[in-house]
Amino acid sequence: MTNVADLTPAVERELLPDRGRPGRLAQRLWRYVPAIALFIMALVVWEVVCDYFKIQTFLLPKPSLIAATFIRELPVISLAGFFTLREAVGGFVLGCTLAIVVALATSRWTIVSEGVMPFAIAVNSTPIVAVAPIMNNWFGITNPVAKMSIVAVIVFFPVMINMVRGLTQVNANSLELMRSCAAGDFTVLVKLRIPNSMPYLFSAFKVSSTLSIIGAVVSEYFGGSRDALGVYISQQAALFHFAEAWAAIIIACIMGIAFYAVLLIIERLVMPWHVSMRAVEN
Amino acid sequence: MTDQTPVVSIRDVSKVFDLGGNNRLQALANINFDIFPGDFVALLGPSGCGKSTLLRLIGDLISPSSGAVQVNNKPAHQARLDRDYGMVFQQATLYDWRTIYGNVQLPLEVMNYPRDKRMARAREMLKLVQLEEFGRHFPWQLSGGMQQRVAIARALSFEPSLLLMDEPFGALDEMTRERMQMELLSVWGQTNTTVVFVTHSIPEAVFLSSRVVVMSARPGRVTGVIDIDLPRPRSFETRESPRFFQKITEVRECLRRDEVKGASS
Numbered sequence: 001m002t003n004v005a006d007l008t009p010a011v012e013r014e015l016l017p018d019r020g021r022p023g024r025l026a027q028r029l030w031r032y033v034p035a036i037a038l039f040i041m042a043l044v045v046w047e048v049v050c051d052y053f054k055i056q057t058f059l060l061p062k063p064s065l066i067a068a069t070f071i072r073e074l075p076v077i078s079l080a081g082f083f084t085l086r087e088a089v090g091g092f093v094l095g096c097t098l099a100i101v102v103a104l105a106t107s108r109w110t111i112v113s114e115g116v117m118p119f120a121i122a123v124n125s126t127p128i129v130a131v132a133p134i135m136n137n138w139f140g141i142t143n144p145v146a147k148m149s150i151v152a153v154i155v156f157f158p159v160m161i162n163m164v165r166g167l168t169q170v171n172a173n174s175l176e177l178m179r180s181c182a183a184g185d186f187t188v189l190v191k192l193r194i195p196n197s198m199p200y201l202f203s204a205f206k207v208s209s210t211l212s213i214i215g216a217v218v219s220e221y222f223g224g225s226r227d228a229l230g231v232y233i234s235q236q237a238a239l240f241h242f243a244e245a246w247a248a249i250i251i252a253c254i255m256g257i258a259f260y261a262v263l264l265i266i267e268r269l270v271m272p273w274h275v276s277m278r279a280v281e282n
Numbered sequence: 283m284t285d286q287t288p289v290v291s292i293r294d295v296s297k298v299f300d301l302g303g304n305n306r307l308q309a310l311a312n313i314n315f316d317i318f319p320g321d322f323v324a325l326l327g328p329s330g331c332g333k334s335t336l337l338r339l340i341g342d343l344i345s346p347s348s349g350a351v352q353v354n355n356k357p358a359h360q361a362r363l364d365r366d367y368g369m370v371f372q373q374a375t376l377y378d379w380r381t382i383y384g385n386v387q388l389p390l391e392v393m394n395y396p397r398d399k400r401m402a403r404a405r406e407m408l409k410l411v412q413l414e415e416f417g418r419h420f421p422w423q424l425s426g427g428m429q430q431r432v433a434i435a436r437a438l439s440f441e442p443s444l445l446l447m448d449e450p451f452g453a454l455d456e457m458t459r460e461r462m463q464m465e466l467l468s469v470w471g472q473t474n475t476t477v478v479f480v481t482h483s484i485p486e487a488v489f490l491s492s493r494v495v496v497m498s499a500r501p502g503r504v505t506g507v508i509d510i511d512l513p514r515p516r517s518f519e520t521r522e523s524p525r526f527f528q529k530i531t532e533v534r535e536c537l538r539r540d541e542v543k544g545a546s547s
Contacts, residue, residue, distance in 0.1 A: 173375040176343050180369040180446075181392040182362055191388070195379040273379045273420045 061243040070247040077232065077244075081251040084229040087144045088216040088259070091151025092208060099156045100201075103163035107193060108185075113164065124157035132219035142225040147216050154215040155208035162204035166197025199274055202267045209259040217252055287355060288316035289444055289476045290340055295349035296501075297335055308501035309335045313349070315495060315504060319443075322470060322477045324487035324494045326533065332502025333480045334448050340478060341367055341446050354443060365393060367444035368437030372452045374429035376421035376436075382408065383417040386436045393440060407435035410469055427458040431465065438473060445470075447479045451486070460521075463490055467516060484537075488529045489516060496533060498540040506536040 043063045049055070050062040057065065070077075106113035132150050139146035170192060178188045220230020229248055236244040267274075297310040309332040317323050325333040338344045339351050342358040353361035361367065368389070376385045386404040395403070408414045411431040421429055430450055437445055450466075451459045463486060470477055481487050487494045488510055496506040510529055512520055520526055 171375065173371045173373055174377065176338075176371070177369060177375055177388075178392070179343055180341055180362065180367065181389045181440075182365055183392045187392055191391070192377070195377065198379070271379065273422070 058240040058242055061246060065243050066246045066250070069243040070250055073244055073247050077229065077248045077251045080227055080229040080232045080248065081255055083144075083225065083227040084147075084216050084220065084252075085213075085255050085259075087147040087228075088151055088212040088255070090144070091148035091216065092155055092212040092259075094148060095152035095155035095212075096159050096205065096208065098152065099159035100163055103160050103167060103197075104189075106160075106164050107167040107189070117161075117164070120157050120161055123153075124161065128154045129215060129218045132222045135219070136223055141223045144225070147219050147224065147228075150219045151212045151215040154211050158207055158211070159201070159204040162200040163197050166200030167193045169200075170196050198271050202263070202271065205263050205267075206260060209263050210256050213252060213256045213259060286318050288352075289319050289321070289354060290317035290478065291352040292316070292336075292340070293350050293352075295336075295339060295346045295351060297332070297339065297344070298347045310339075310346075311501040311503050313502075313504055315507060317476060317478060319476055320474065321493060322479065322491045324491035325478065325480045325497060326484065326487040326494050327482065327497030327502070327537070328499055329482060330502075331497040331499040333482075333497050335502065336497075337446050337448050337478060337480050340444075341369060361444075365389075365440060366442055367446050368440070368442040370430075370433050370437045370445070370447040370450045372449040374421070374426070374433040376429055376432055378421055380421075381417065382413065382419050382421070382424070382432055385421065385432055386439050388436060389440050395440075403439050404435075407439050408432075410438070410472065411435045411465065425458075427454055427462055430454065430462060434466065434469065438469070438475065441473070443474075443476060445475045445477045447477065449480050449482070452481070459486070464517075466490065467514075471515065484530055484533050485521070488512075488526065488533060489521060494533055496536045496540075498537075505540040508533055508536060 047063050050060060061069075102112075102116065106116055128150060131153075132146075135146040135149050139149065167189075174192055174196075175188070178192055183191070217230040217233070220228045221234045224231050229252060233245050233248045233252075236242070236248065292313050292315055295310060295313040296308070299307040299309055301307055313336060325336060327333050335344070339346050340353065340358060342351075342353075342362040345359070351358040354364075354366050356364070376382075377388065380388065383401070383404045386407050387400045390400040390403060404417065405414065408417055411434055413428060413431055413435070416424060416428065416432075421432070424432065430453075433450070451462050454462060466477075467490065477491075479487075479490060491510055494508045494510060495504055496508065497503065498505045508529070512523070512525055512529065
């Protein structure tokens with residue numbers, strides 16, 4: 001019998017990453033300093049240029065004016081933002097749910113995949129907001145469902161295509177391993193294909209979160225409830241109230257970032273094992 | 283040994299891959315040999331000689347074009363359904379989303395073992411490969427050698443009678459590789475498993491196995507079977523013994539004989 005104690009891989013243990021070392025937080029925050037500095041500099045330059053060249057407010061309002069307007073209009077634009085966010089998130093959930101169901105079906109029955117995928121790719125490359133006026137006619141111009149449907153259609157295809165990719169692009173040895181255990185199709189789906197598709201799915205979610213805000217706001221430009229952010233922006237712009245329009249754009253921006261951030265947090269909770277998480281930890 | 287019924291029996295097996303059009307590749311031609319209980323058989327040959335294909339035929343991951351593969355006295359297909367063998371690949375092929383415990387338990391989950399039995403087995407297997415402290419780690423936190431040990435633990439978790447290994451140490455550096463070979467022999471000594479081990483390293487084949495099946499390419503066929511009667515347990519001293527070098531020479535000549543024949547034909 002070989003003395004296995006001699007073989008204990010002590011060296012290998014030293015190679016293990018050191019988790020949760022202190023002092024990392026300060027280091028990480030320090031990394032954001034250049035970005036913040038650049039942002040403040042840009043605002044200062046903007047302000048100075050507007051003053052110096054006497055740029056008129058209806059062309060480009062000064063940051064200080066936008067900020068003041070933002071605070072003054074906050075009760076109105078935050079409500080409008082909330083209204084639009086509801087459309088975006090509703091459409092997002094609807095579109096993603098459908099996309100996941102269809103993706104699972106395509107992975108189960110190849111005939112579905114062969115029938116659906118060419119159309120999916122074709123529709124994915126057409127500008128879907130272009131159908132907004134039609135949706136407005138179908139569901140009624142003030143009905144949030146009209147906007148949700150547009151958002152749902154926009155997010156459907158990237159999510160579905162990515163999910164199908166994740167379900168099918170499985171490591172050959174991983175499949176052989178399943179086969180060697182005589183695992184059935186359903187087991188392979190649950191234990192291999194679905195977990196394998198998670199990184200693909202979340203990258204599609206993140207892209208779709210911004211797409212869904214864009215989709216909701218832009219489709220409101222074609223008309224919608226007076227409570228909506230897109231309607232507010234287009235009306236204020238039509239009245240040359242550009243500071244108000246900019247303030248509303250800031251709200252849209254905050255919504256987009258918040259949506260993205262929420263998905264990022266969910267991703268970290270769902271996939272603590274994923275490659276993209278390692279960089280954060282190391 | 284010969285009075286026992288073989289674990290693996292390969293009779294007149296050929297495999298032709300259809301590459302589309304008129305392109306056909308004869309990967310294996312007329313393979314015949316038996317593997318007996320407790321054997322450690324190395325399939326040795328140059329790249330493209332079909333040794334991995336042969337391993338996959340034994341495991342019923344592909345089927346032969348002609349001939350028959352029997353595992354434990356039944357067709358390979360039935361043996362796969364009966365979960366008679368565990369599989370180890372060149373890449374550890376651990377599932378990233380599972381902890382080390384989770385990975386070792388994967389075959390047991392597929393086979394519907396109860397939860398407490400799964401955990402007990404996983405602990406036992408990790409102890410066998412010296413990784414009991416790493417159960418809650420994720421695969422990426424382990425080095426290549428450690429990952430491959432987990433793969434071995436996973437393959438043995440359900441106590442298969444046969445362990446199929448496809449160049450399992452091929453991606454490791456030489457030092458890790460030699461240590462892994464020792465560990466594999468130690469694990470093999472503690473279980474009643476029969477091992478089929480694909481490699482293209484002559485010293486590895488000689489050091490590990492009780493028999494080396496020497497193969498040649500285009501089409502893949504068996505050119506010789508060499509018994510390795512080096513004493514066990516094998517150790518670091520084995521590698522320096524004259525018998526070890528003699529056996530290496532014998533295997534090398536067997537490989538070379540075939541090359542010379544191939545060149546003259």
